[in-house]
Amino acid sequence: MGEQKYKKVAYYPGCALESSGHAYNASTKAVGKELGLDLVEIDNWNCCGAMEVKNIDPKIQTYLSARNLSITEEMGFDTVMAPCNGCYHNLKKAEYDLSHDAKSVEVNDRLSQKAGHKTYEPGKVETIHALDWLKHAVGEEEIARRVKNSLKGLKVANYYGCMYTRPRHIFPEKDKGPGSESTAKPHFMDDILAAAGAQNVDFPLKTACCGGAHSLSDSDTSTKLVLNILTTAEACGADVIATECPTCHTGLEMHQIRAEKVMGRKTHVKILYFTQLLGMALGLSPNKVAVQENFSDARPLLKEKGLA
Amino acid sequence: MTHRPRRSIEEITDRTDRIIGAPTEALAASAPALADELLAMGEDVLDAWLIGKGQTPTAELSEGFRLLAQHRQAARGNPSFNACRETCRELVYHHNLIRLSPTGEDAPRNIRLGAMVLRHLALFVEGKLVADGLGDFCCSSRPIRQGEQAELKTEAL
Incomplete structure (x- = not known):
């Protein structure tokens, strides 16, 4: 509980x-x-x-x-x-x-x-973090029990970004064995969304840099880094990249658009906050979790998957 | 220490693009060699960084891999380099996956994913090199390093 x-x-x-x-x-x-x-x-x-x-x-x-x-x-x-x-x-x-x-x-x-x-x-x-909060205050069993609209069939690449686990020494509660978060292979978001029915894909860039800090000062590098994250997620079979950081999320969305406009590289994977996915699994409407505010329009996909 | 010619980061990103786009049969036919090539190119990327920093890249191994020893060397005194720590480890992991089952049906997929991981490492290091001539790229840890030498602006407050 x-x-x-x-x-x-x-x-x-x-x-x-x-x-x-x-x-x-x-x-x-x-x-x-x-x-x-x-x-x-x-x-x-x-x-x-x-x-x-x-x-x-x-x-x-x-x-x-x-x-x-x-x-x-x-x-x-x-x-x-x-x-x-x-x-x-x-x-x-x-x-x-x-x-x-x-x-x-x-x-x-x-x-x-x-x-x-x-x-x-x-x-x-x-x-x-919000991940610790939901993991510890509620837990996977209770989340699974509360699911009204399973994410079943939705393939998710969980993207944690670089600041959630680094540097390790400022997170003394991590890497403490079973039940704790891992700095090398974080899994709390995977656990929570799996409890909501999602099929997590094995994503090798879950803590890789998105170039967020240089999104404006060195846009080309940021776009290349984001494009690589997006294409890798697609290669892993993901329909959606789940995020838990507003900087990463905005960077992925904006550079997805920029990659298409500047480099002619279109990617189709959708980007959603993990709280949006979890909220819909709990029965909240897409509007209630502000899906309409995302640049990456996931509504057709969500409709196809029975979530909207 | 490697005795083969090092590839530039540009050559590496070109090569990774070609590997990712190669036909599955071609990848399957050369899986062990490609696994080794990906790892060697990862070492070249970190060599570029270390040499750029005026250091001699280590020839030692960490957990059996020179790449991990290089990463440890590069991150020493430069915590922002830890932003690619797991990327290096993922490259080693994919190398091992391919090497463990070079004829397995997943080998071509693992080669492509390994190449994508390598491309991320190359882009990250290239970004760091380009930003301002070995300047800072990563946002998260720069102040931790700077904090040791910085003149505190707070003194004036």
Whole structure:
């Protein structure tokens, strides 16, 4: 039946889920509601520091992420769920840095005092990803029991991107044997979607780089990397690439279009957030999980598979 | 250490495209040789990176493979290179799959997938090389490395 402590958690959507990743936000909330889970958005949250601040000064990024953890704690939560890989990574990195780096502790303390809020101390809040949340709060057995519209017949390549598992040292809970996530071969998304009836394909690029950070500054490289991910997924027999990161998702969608326009390479595989697939399996309508917001129009495929 | 001529990344991506597009029968007929060629081209890709960084590529093996030792060498002090760690391991895995069953019906498919994995490694390293002359490409770990030397902007706050 899942672990009680994850049934009501603080929710940190992050900037992307309020813009390009809106469909991920909508589908995550819809799935949570359908499964009886509570997400309480943290008050007055700020950017996690993403890539931009991190590239200027990593200590400021650590502070920005720590502020969100501090608010989470002040709200009385010991767990915060961040569905975006970038946010998840940065919150975990802040936790690690504040446990291991005296200079980070000093900067965080100084800036927290100046900003007038409590200094976050490591160990007070656990950061989890949406995959951890569903895996631990609900679990495959319960998901399978709740499925109303099986994903049976849908071949899925699960794409985790590069930030969900790297660097390994900031994810101490991973690689702990049965039941834990693997950094080398992540499987939580595979497990969840298999419970919803999907046929996962063996996809060798599930943690490969999508070129997301250079999507604009070096578009050609990003397009080539994405095209290779798309063609490999198709070679593996996938109908759909399931994503769990708004940056990867947007990159796959936009560069799928760009690959066709600039390189004349058309690919047919559809790109959907894993929460959209899970939501439809739980009986939610495609509109409820915001499938219409995706650039990659999966509606004909979903109709063909009886999901829409 | 390899004594054969190294291929450029451009030659490697061209070759992978040809392998991926080759007829199934042709792949089946040369499965063991193609498995070795894919792995050797992976080593060439990492050689390009290491030489570009002014290092001498290692001749040692890690878990029985030079490619994995090269990756370990390349990632030392440069954590962003870990973004291709699993790609290297997948290349080794596909090499093993083909070598274990070179006449199996899956061999041509595994060769194509191995070539796609190799192409990803080549594109990733090429991107890193091109970005700004051995500059940073990966977003996730750059600050971890930079953090050791960076002048903290926070000092001014």
